[in-house]
Amino acid sequence: MAASMGMEILTEEQYRALQKLGNFDEKTSSWVKSPSDIRKLGGAIFCDFRYGHVFTFHNGASLITLLEDFVVR
Secondary structure: OOHHHHHOOOHHHHHHHHHHOOOOOOOOOEEOOOHHHHHHHHEEEEEEEEEEEEEEEEOOOOOHHHHHHOOOO
């Protein structure tokens, strides 16, 4: 759905650039576009902003596949 509207999930680099515009995800986290080698192994990465820094984490991607169509840029 999102892709048909011309939207795509942010990369980690885009997420870091976004944080320079304002402090987002101070109480939440956002999935970011994971490198294909990580996705092939069933993983995914997400980021959040705490203590003035961007943190990147990893997790299994079973739910991400279902949610990818709903993530907007």
